[in-house]
Amino acid sequence: MESEASNVGSSLLVPSVQELAKQPLSAIPNRYLRPELEQDVAADSGGPVLEIPVIDMQKLVSEESMNSExxxxxxxxxxxxxxxxVNHGVSLTLLEKVNTQIQDFFNLPKEEKNKCWQYPGQVEGFGQSFVVSEDQKLDWADIFxxxxxxLNLRKPHLFNNLPLPLR
Structure with a gap:
């Protein structure tokens, strides 16, 4: 079972962005600056607005529209x-409930979130995943x-430490 889980990937541990943001910083740390992205945004201003692709689940399961979708x-x-x-069949009520529970998780005190912190060399848990070098540029965000x-790939230490509604 462990060999299957190792195929997911690994990650170096980095500090929590939420905790960094609480510190009195005079500037954003260089590791989080992405000037190449800022140039792209500036170059696109005034041009066409890019729209995130929308996939319709109902069209994916319909013989008439399946190929084009x-x-x-x-x-x-x-x-x-x-x-x-869109048109995935998941109720808006459930989506809102999950969204609220995830927000509640990220608003927990550091000590509670640390119970779900990533283990060294793993991607699962609280922090940032897929960090492969000390020089890698990072997103100014934490993830879970x-x-x-x-089930055999589920990490019990993570699942059991989640707040009950989210678990």
Whole structure:
């Protein structure tokens, strides 16, 4: 089982952005500055507005529209790396409840979130994932990443330390 989990990847541990932001900083640390992205934004100003690809789940399961929607999905994955999924059948109430519970998790005191901190060399847990070098530019954000299925890949120390509603 452990060898399967190791295929997910590994990550170097880095400080929590939420904790860095609480410190009196005179400037954002260099590791989080992304001047190449700022130039891209400046170059795009006044140009066409880019829209996140939208994939319709109902069209993916319909014989009439499946092929064209699969083409859109293929493009979104290859060119954008993400997309918005609509008509998926998940109730708005459930989505709002999960969103609130995730916000509540990130608002927990540091000591509580640290119970879900990443283990060295793993990507799952609270922190930042897929950090592969000390020189790597980082996002100014913390994440919580966890595999839930298959059950044999689930990390009990993470799942058991989540607040009950989110668990």
């Amino acid at each position: 699969l083409d859109k999905l293929d493009f979104a994955c290859k060119e954008w790396g993400f997309f918005q999924l 990443y966890m595999l839930t299925l298959p």
